[in-house]
Amino acid sequence: SESNIKAGKFEFEYIDTLGGVKNFGFNLSTEYEGFMVFFPAKLRHCVYPFYETDEPRISISGNLSYLPG
Secondary structure: OHHHOOOOEEEEEEEOOOOOEEEEEEEOOHHHOOOOOOOOOOOEEEEOOOOOOOOOOOOOOOOOOOOOO
């Protein structure tokens, strides 16, 4: 089924309240160009490659910390 296609998908993996491994994915497209995603550093995540294009994909990642003043 189309929901199982992983190409180009950004996906989170987490443990649910019953201890099961769950995944939540975003099916990426050109509509997401310029978007940022913020999530806790310990949250497992991955990005699957696109196969329909030879254009480069640019990803920028980093860590932020909040220091109350």
